[in-house]
Amino acid sequence: MTRHAGDTGLSLRCVACGTARAATLLYRCPACGGILEVERPRPVSGRWRRGDFVSDAVTLGEGETPLRQVPPALLAPDFHGNLFLKDETRNPSGSFKDRLVAAALTRALEMGATGIVSASSGNAGAAAACYAANAGVPAIVCCPEATPHGKLAQILAYGAALERVPGHYGNSFARAMALAGEKGYVNLTTTYLNPYGVDALRLVGQEIAEDLSGDTPDWIVIPTSSGPLVKGVHQGFADRGGAMPKLVAAQSEGCAPIARAFVEGSAEVRPWENPKTIASGISDPLTTYPFEGSHTLALVRDSGGQGVALADDAIRAAMHDLARRAGLFAEPTGAASLAAARRLFADGAIAATDTIVCIVTGHGFKDFAAFADSGAGP
Template sequence: MTLAVLPEVETISPELKLHCIACDATLPPTLVYRCPDCGGILEVVRQKPEGHSWLRADFVGDGITLGEGGTPLRELRPNLLHAGFSGRLLVKDETRNPSGSFKDRLVAAALSRAIALGATGIVSASSGNAGAAAACYAANAGVPAIIVCPDATPRGKLAQIVAYGAALEQVPGHYGNAFEHARQICAETGYANLTTTYLNPYGVDALRLIGQELYEQMECVGPDWIAIPTSSGPLVKGVFQGFMDRAGKVPRLIAAQSEGCAPIARAFEDGKIDVDGWENPNTIASGISDPLQAYPEEGSLTLSLVRASKGLAYAVGDVGIREAMIDLARKAGLFCEPTGAASLAAARDLFIKGTIGSSDTVVCIVTGHGFKDFAAWT
């Protein structure tokens, strides 16, 4: 494979360090993905900017960005949640990102840091959206990309990956198998791992911008609830962290999962602290079908954040997800994949159960565009 000349990327927030949330170790900001002492999850620690909010440029280099982030917050008719709901219903429309999902935010930041640290190529395990984002941004930056997907990945997502020129490898079984195969490729090639679980701390760190955006778009008055389609959970952390950065407190978060793959929701329902891996994931919401078998501690971190917000993790059935997806398209003009509609589906169930009040303000994050999975509409 011929390597392209790497683009010039300005230094991004050099005052960084990595912190292990398990053993409290501090490390320099290198291409490391787990704590070398205990194997714990790493997070970025950076100085808060003085006199202004975080900016995209604090995370993403000029040579990398494609204009990701800054997505609209739309107010919808309240009866789209339920006929008896009289509060406010809003959607954060992440389908507007360059490759069609919120994964662009993570990939742009992770790729910027990887190139700044001398990476000559990237690898990403993906259920589809992260792979499309990684392929897209690698094409723009002129670096090679290898994307590893489960063999059941929707064809629309595979088409994107191939269109951007990445090398696609498919593996049998669930997402955890793709995750392990991507790690092996990184070990063999020396490429940077841009897998968008909690594995790449620089990508996760950039998601604090989505929480900040929501806070500012809500005119500094947080909603009562934010529903978030959730796999391992970096988006939950981003919303949590962004609100903490700007407001010092967080709205109640709903980690929305599918009943066919709900390790975090199961642990919440059972009152557990630690999340166990899920056996045999089976759901139309492919973007949240990660069983967390290889890294259940990531689910445990997400669960702790949900509880800290006084929120909950909740699993909704595929029928409810499909109905929400259709209603978003036909009643709000928002064409999304099943995963993206899981947030509205969960909010609907929780309103019927009485958890969400009739006058509450609810934000649903819609994470991926409908073109990602045309088969879900047939």
């Protein structure tokens, strides 16, 4: 499809070859297959608003989530700095994916979309189903068979057509690509595939900076799959100029393509062979698009940050402590940020007086089994 988004002032630019294009419904650079990013004129006020990305007809009040300071001992007994939680569980369907879906759906509807498709480990599919229901368009969601039941229940509750696809996330991704072509639906998959969704994540960086009164935290720790949220935070701070926080891509030892490449000192992320982790939201092996991981890794390195791979037990411990010591019930993926901050402090990378923001990406209601299986459940 080559329909235009109207007079939005937007254009698309390939991050690999730099080619600029009109803001049509494109998923990859036609010249080289690279990731497309949205370029947009800076707002006169100097700050972005939700309405710059999401229409009144589509929004459900996503974003503008709390940044909450919690006792530093939640990180470690001998940590004495400032610890903040960016609570993305407050979004309408319970994860930060609402931000991407709302923005991507806004552009899709402007371009005449008659339906949407999403490949998802669960949260993006729940967001797509939720926003499609409100907008009155059909949605098809493709999920791996192993997706937590809470996420599947959400997708069905919102009325989307659910396809459970055997195998890992890569298979669901391929199925959604095929379905989008067959049906003529817009693909809202929340990897880097849909540039209009990723574009709105710059608000996350802006919100953190504004809530800290313009101070730049030393670290922002981000549960990371292919990495659009890393890009959004990076973009949000880059838009403001000034200092860039060190960005940490938190992954699970069971699926850590970006963290592996970071440790190896490589610029090229390779697909992960056999993903297996309780953190379903970051279990993307990047099978057919490892270059997305490489782009994220470049942003992490640009910021002076790190890629970190965590054992499921460390993620589980962080999940329990967020709930029991901070009143924040997160799914395992959402707790990976605190687990990574703990690791970096133990390793000596994070200093005892640093300021750290852990982004908590998804709600614990979505994955009761992870809670129950840990021995803490009912």
